[in-house]
Amino acid sequence: MSDDDQQLRVAKIRNGTVIDHITGGQALNVLAILGIDGTGGDSVSVAMNMPSDRLGKKDIVKVEGKELSQNEVDVLSLIAPAATINIVRDFEVIEKARVERPSAVEGILECPNHNCISTVDEPVESRFAVVDDGVRCEYCDTIIRDDLPAHILAD
């Protein structure tokens, strides 16, 4: 069964984003990155642990009416490095891109060090450098290796 066939299992969207080739089991974390928890009324389709030639198992997320910002794509790349992002308008994929691992992410993750200056009321955004196997706070040097989604800043 091809990847295209798999995508038919979840409803096509008119306008929005299809995130494909998400690491199996990470779809809910992707939704967390996008700030989607169901309360905002977004129309969202999720397929989890679908067979994939490339990944073994993959997740797919389709979000109606939303296009991802670069910041969101950057963090997405950290938990789903093989993901592809398809921008859909009038049911047609008008843009298709793979995520790229950024050198830094800004304003998306919260530093877990409560004594870090980026966690208090100062006019700066959190900023993390992307290192070999995680991210590192550019203010206090704290390294996060595991469970990145748990550190996503609430809106």
Add this chain to the structure above:
Amino acid sequence: MRHDHIISAKQLSRADIEAVLDHAADIAADPSAYADRHADTLLGLLFFEPSTRTKMSFTAAMKRLGGDIVDMGSVESSSVKKGESLADTVRVVEGYADALVLRHPMEGSAKMASEFVDVPLVNAGDGAGQHPTQTLLDLYTIRENAGFDDLTIGIMGDLKYGRTVHSLAHALTNVDARQHFISPESLQLPRSVRYDLHQEGAEVREHTELETVLPELDVLYVTRIQRERFPDESEYREVAGQYQIDSETLDAAKDDLTVMHPLPRVDEIAHDVDDTEYATYFEQAHNGVPVRMALLDLLLEANR
């Protein structure tokens, strides 16, 4: 040396370090030659937590260069008490001074503050993060007493929260020193410092007892184990006693061992060590003035 701000020992190359230390040696040899060098300069001191040595030595350094200081005073008597942000405070004070020195209890504070000012900013200690000017005076003391060639150093005490340790460990990778870290397991180096040392290919070993490594050391750098970090007083007592040295402990050391401490000490170095040839911690503290004079001179000259 050309840095707008001095935030972390990590930014200092071997050449930067040598430039500051060489200049400090020149100043120490003839301080009067520098007495009017920065006659119209004002240094802004922003100390958000208590400090004796660092604050006084920056004050002495600036005054011995012919300049003066403007001091924020205590947090209790400043606008910080009214809820002013650090970003606002530094932006205001940069209008009063030619350079700023910041001591703050939060990690990353100097880095953040430096993003809001155009005058040079020097980190004088940010929480458990970094303390680069302490490191420069530590390196000066090490170079004077033990040299940088074939150096074996033991760093003992609170390695987890000790900012002087974090800065020194980074800087020592520049001189290819063999570094031995001695601490209770609960106070070992933080992950970020280990990561950097690994990346730099530093020769590092960790120990829980000094005895295993003491005879190899050229320098023993002792820090205070901070009682306030322990959730249980009895746990503190259990480890604190193991990390005290006295003159008898040092019988097993090389004759030319240099014992250092960033001070203040509590009971980790017994007073009977003070009268031995090993004790270098007061000389180390005094070196803060020529080293900070050298750093300020280089920074101010580069930013004229």
